[in-house]
Amino acid sequence: MTEISLSALPERVDVLVIGAGAAGLMCAAAAGQRGRSVLVLDHANKVGKKILMSGGGRCNFTNLYTSPENFYSDNPHFCKSALARYSQWDFIALVEKHGIAYHEKTLGQLFCDNKSRDIVDLLLAECRTAKAQIRTRCAISAVRAAEAGYRVETTMGTVVCESLVVATGGLSIPTMGATGFGYDIARQFGLDIVPTRAALVPFTQHKRQLDRQSSLPGTSLAVTASCAEGSFHEQMLFTHRGLSGPAILQISSHWREGQAVTFDLAPDRNLADWLPQRRQQSPESHLHSVLAEVWSKKLVQFFLLRAEITSRPLKQVTEAELQQIGDKLQRWKLVPAGSEGYRTAEVTLGGVNTAQVSSRTMECKTQAGLYFVGEVLDVTGWLGGFNFQWAWASAHAAGEVV
Numbered sequence: 001m002t003e004i005s006l007s008a009l010p011e012r013v014d015v016l017v018i019g020a021g022a023a024g025l026m027c028a029a030a031a032g033q034r035g036r037s038v039l040v041l042d043h044a045n046k047v048g049k050k051i052l053m054s055g056g057g058r059c060n061f062t063n064l065y066t067s068p069e070n071f072y073s074d075n076p077h078f079c080k081s082a083l084a085r086y087s088q089w090d091f092i093a094l095v096e097k098h099g100i101a102y103h104e105k106t107l108g109q110l111f112c113d114n115k116s117r118d119i120v121d122l123l124l125a126e127c128r129t130a131k132a133q134i135r136t137r138c139a140i141s142a143v144r145a146a147e148a149g150y151r152v153e154t155t156m157g158t159v160v161c162e163s164l165v166v167a168t169g170g171l172s173i174p175t176m177g178a179t180g181f182g183y184d185i186a187r188q189f190g191l192d193i194v195p196t197r198a199a200l201v202p203f204t205q206h207k208r209q210l211d212r213q214s215s216l217p218g219t220s221l222a223v224t225a226s227c228a229e230g231s232f233h234e235q236m237l238f239t240h241r242g243l244s245g246p247a248i249l250q251i252s253s254h255w256r257e258g259q260a261v262t263f264d265l266a267p268d269r270n271l272a273d274w275l276p277q278r279r280q281q282s283p284e285s286h287l288h289s290v291l292a293e294v295w296s297k298k299l300v301q302f303f304l305l306r307a308e309i310t311s312r313p314l315k316q317v318t319e320a321e322l323q324q325i326g327d328k329l330q331r332w333k334l335v336p337a338g339s340e341g342y343r344t345a346e347v348t349l350g351g352v353n354t355a356q357v358s359s360r361t362m363e364c365k366t367q368a369g370l371y372f373v374g375e376v377l378d379v380t381g382w383l384g385g386f387n388f389q390w391a392w393a394s395a396h397a398a399g400e401v402v
């Protein structure tokens, strides 16, 4: 399907959408299907780049259990209306209408069976039906309020529109076309930006720590990672630069520089109960060989060393010591050196302050005809398909009224 049309830009459209990502394309399709003339502009060389790279190439396009509790925002109520009016079931119905095969991987996360490209093709097909025009490689130089709308100056010419939809996403992965342009437009029209930070991002560790765990990169284990208000029971992965995996990405949204993250390294059992039982059953067994029933030998060696626990036959370990050992391994504290930042983060926390935006329509309360949809807003989902669901829902809410 052709994404780029080389014909000149129309001088005037009803709706101009900046950003041909998940939210921009969804909004364009919804508005076009209502009979509005729609133009989508993107400075990147192709549409939907983040969709293409998402979900390891299979796009985790929504989550069966999406609810407002899966989102962070200064105003946790803001996302409710849009999520209720365009739910995961609506997007699943669209996926099925296009005959896209999908499956649940885990925890309600729905992925394409084949490729993320299927979702981009779905959006382009919907835009085509809606007669929405799309131009890529189009840089925007200025946005000005004009009589009854906006005048947008671009490298391809000037367009006047009634409604302007900003769908420029967050700051993560600048090499994929991410910019802070949406925040600049918001500021230009007097909106505040909730401070932004990289989220759903791996942790880095200091060289000293990396040297100690040099045998572990590639090893993963189930943990419960907790920090501040957040707690996630998922897999953690040791990498050459630090820690990653779903548990780390999730907890990174709660973590702030300098804070410790607490890990329960054996979240599926209570070691303080289990170790005394194992001692009763096999008193001659060494602590390390009993713990090898929980983790790989490499991990046992590493955890015992880091927690300064000496392995010996269980019969030589007192009840109180077993309690302490259990406590150390189920309350393992670690202060990450930092995060990988926007270079690899999946999303951006913060963004356009929702206090100044209608939760029903996504229109700016103080600037008629100006809309913000998707990740550019201060609404950020957990890992697991929630961020796309927010893009679909917020974009649909605006698409129904622009």
Ligand SMILES: Cc1cc2nc3c(=O)[nH]c(=O)nc-3n(C[C@H](O)[C@H](O)[C@H](O)COP(=O)(O)OP(=O)(O)OC[C@H]3O[C@@H](n4cnc5c(N)ncnc54)[C@H](O)[C@@H]3O)c2cc1C
Pocket (backbone or CB within 6 Å): 018, 019, 020, 021, 022, 023, 024, 041, 042, 043, 044, 047, 048, 049, 050, 051, 053, 054, 055, 056, 059, 060, 061, 062, 138, 139, 140, 167, 168, 169, 170, 172, 173, 176, 177, 178, 179, 180, 181, 182, 344, 345, 346, 347, 373, 374, 375, 376, 384, 385, 386, 387, 388, 389, 391
């Ligand atoms: C590696 C990775 C994997 C991910 N996997 C998942 C997943 O599986 N499930 C999930 O729910 N979420 C996932 N996400 C998050 C998800 O991709 C985003 O939350 C979602 O794409 C946001 O949609 P959006 O339309 O608001 O922004 P985007 O999809 O980022 O689209 C913004 C568009 O605006 C354009 N743009 C930016 N600045 C300008 C400008 N100045 N002028 C013109 N155009 C501009 C960009 O080129 C881009 O096309 C992932 C993110 C990454 C980085």
